[in-house]
Amino acid sequence: MPTPGPTGACGKQTFAVRALTHVEALATAATTAHTHPTLRHRRGARTDTATATARAALHH
Numbered sequence: 001m002p003t004p005g006p007t008g009a010c011g012k013q014t015f016a017v018r019a020l021t022h023v024e025a026l027a028t029a030a031t032t033a034h035t036h037p038t039l040r041h042r043r044g045a046r047t048d049t050a051t052a053t054a055r056a057a058l059h060h
Contacts, residue, residue, distance in 0.1 A: 001033055001052040005045035013042060022054035029054075 004010045015032050019025035026049070032038060033047040 001029060002048040003042050003045040004048055005043070009045075011042075011045065013038065013047065025054045026052055 001013050001015070002010060003013050013033065015029035015038075017025050017028040017032065019028055029052070030047070030049045033049070
């Protein structure tokens with residue numbers, strides 16, 4: 001997920017989640033992105049879920 005920071009810098013944070021579809025993967029990653037450990041890791045940067053894309057390898 002893109003992570004624009006308060007200083008204008010932009011990075012990305014990757015989440016490995018289990019999901020059946022790309023849509024479900026993005027929703028799960030968005031929920032995970034709001035947990036305390038991931039917030040601390042980003043050091044104040046927010047996640048831009050609107051422009052996030054799923055780069056996934058789906059395994060069935």
